[in-house]
Amino acid sequence: xxxxxxxxxxxxxxxxxxxxxxxxxxxxxxxxxxxxxxxxxxxxxxxxxxxxxxxxxxxxxxxxxxxxxxxxxxxxxxxxxxxxxxxxxxxxxxxxxxx
Numbered sequence: 001x002x003x004x005x006x007x008x009x010x011x012x013x014x015x016x017x018x019x020x021x022x023x024x025x026x027x028x029x030x031x032x033x034x035x036x037x038x039x040x041x042x043x044x045x046x047x048x049x050x051x052x053x054x055x056x057x058x059x060x061x062x063x064x065x066x067x068x069x070x071x072x073x074x075x076x077x078x079x080x081x082x083x084x085x086x087x088x089x090x091x092x093x094x095x096x097x098x099x
Contacts, residue, residue: 006033006052009059023047026054046077 006013013026017037024035024047033051035044053076057064064072083090 006055008055011059013055024051026051026058028058042080046080049076049079050074052076 003015005015011031014030014032015035016032017035019038020034020036022036023039023043024033026033033055035047035051039047050073053073054069056062057069057073083093
């Protein structure tokens with residue numbers, strides 16, 4: 001399955017994979033999430049959590065800059081580790097999506 005878009009708040013964010021220096025970024029003007037092509041699954045998951053955090057804060061106009069936006073966004077990457085090391089939690093959450 002190829003990731004081409006993310007829907008959130010009546011918006012559709014285009015997702016593309018390109019050769020870039022950073023792991024990823026959310027281009028608010030183009031409404032596009034750009035992810036570095038060729039990332040390992042671990043870095044891909046962490047980058048997606050991080051960039052989804054930026055999408056959520058941007059579309060909700062949440063003022064995180066005063067707290068250090070990148071520092072706060074890095075915390076979202078911890079979902080990767082929690083879900084990776086808690087099989088029962090991961091399976092439970094996926095079952096929640098089935099309803």
